[in-house]
Amino acid sequence: MVRTSARRATTSSRAVMVASASDYRDRVSDLAGVLVLWDIDGTLVTHAPSPRDRHAHAVGTVLGREVAPLAAGVGKTDRQIMVELFADHLPSEAEIEQAFAMIDALTEEDMVEAPSTAVSGVDAALLALTEAGAGHSVLTGNSPRRAELKLQAAGLAEHIDFDSGFYGHIHSTRMELVADAAQRLSLQEAVRPVIIGDTPLDILAGHASGIPVIAVATGIYSVDDLAEHTPHAVIDDYNDPVGLSTQIARVALR
Numbered sequence: 001m002v003r004t005s006a007r008r009a010t011t012s013s014r015a016v017m018v019a020s021a022s023d024y025r026d027r028v029s030d031l032a033g034v035l036v037l038w039d040i041d042g043t044l045v046t047h048a049p050s051p052r053d054r055h056a057h058a059v060g061t062v063l064g065r066e067v068a069p070l071a072a073g074v075g076k077t078d079r080q081i082m083v084e085l086f087a088d089h090l091p092s093e094a095e096i097e098q099a100f101a102m103i104d105a106l107t108e109e110d111m112v113e114a115p116s117t118a119v120s121g122v123d124a125a126l127l128a129l130t131e132a133g134a135g136h137s138v139l140t141g142n143s144p145r146r147a148e149l150k151l152q153a154a155g156l157a158e159h160i161d162f163d164s165g166f167y168g169h170i171h172s173t174r175m176e177l178v179a180d181a182a183q184r185l186s187l188q189e190a191v192r193p194v195i196i197g198d199t200p201l202d203i204l205a206g207h208a209s210g211i212p213v214i215a216v217a218t219g220i221y222s223v224d225d226l227a228e229h230t231p232h233a234v235i236d237d238y239n240d241p242v243g244l245s246t247q248i249a250r251v252a253l254r
């Protein structure tokens with residue numbers, strides 16, 4: 001059910017911010033049954049500059065030689081990046097596992113020196129959506145361990161049900177990752193998933209799988225860049241949790 005508030009349109013954002021908690025609850029949409037599947041990088045967290053290219057370092061360690069990093073691969077899964085870095089060496093499953101163990105360990109080290117930080121306002125947005133009845137998990141190109149490490153470093157892990165997440169250690173492309181999520185979630189009748197992501201790949205994968213996508217311009221893509229790929233909704237940032245809950249209700253509960 002979509003409930004929009006006539007007041008919101010005529011209320012300044014400052015007035016919204018000072019509204020009482022009970023007033024706030026009256027205005028947010030009911031999101032019971034909604035599972036928000038968050039992308040991580042650029043959507044929930046931003047990164048301090050990394051001391052090294054972790055994927056190249058992990059694959060280089062397995063191969064026993066220097067491996068040059070790839071150009072930034074926005075929206076690629078960890079598995080996809082590693083397989084590309086193995087290049088003409090076709091990695092065995094054991095070598096891929098070794099590379100993942102290495103990158104998980106490197107990420108753990110790096111989160112101490114150069115931790116991920118929460119995107120501005122997302123903590124409050126997560127709380128507001130939870131208050132409205134939504135659950136939260138992740139749909140990410142990261143391995144499960146890296147996902148947890150990054151969100152712990154950013155102080156967001158407490159909001160996330162990691163067991164319900166979909167991760168990039170199994171699938172070679174985001175298309176496969178999202179298609180798997182759509183298939184597995186379709187078996188759970190009461191769950192209404194919504195993807196929130198910051199890249200065109202999140203949007204395209206959502207379209208291919210039938211899961212609605214809300215794009216957010218908190219990564220390197222602008223609202224206009226993202227709108228070209230026709231997400232179900234696009235927002236600038238997390239400064240309007242009531243607006244976001246309304247958008248989620250609109251796209252998830254159709």
Ligand SMILES: [Mg+2]
Nearest residue numbers: 039041042198
């Ligand atoms: Mg991203």
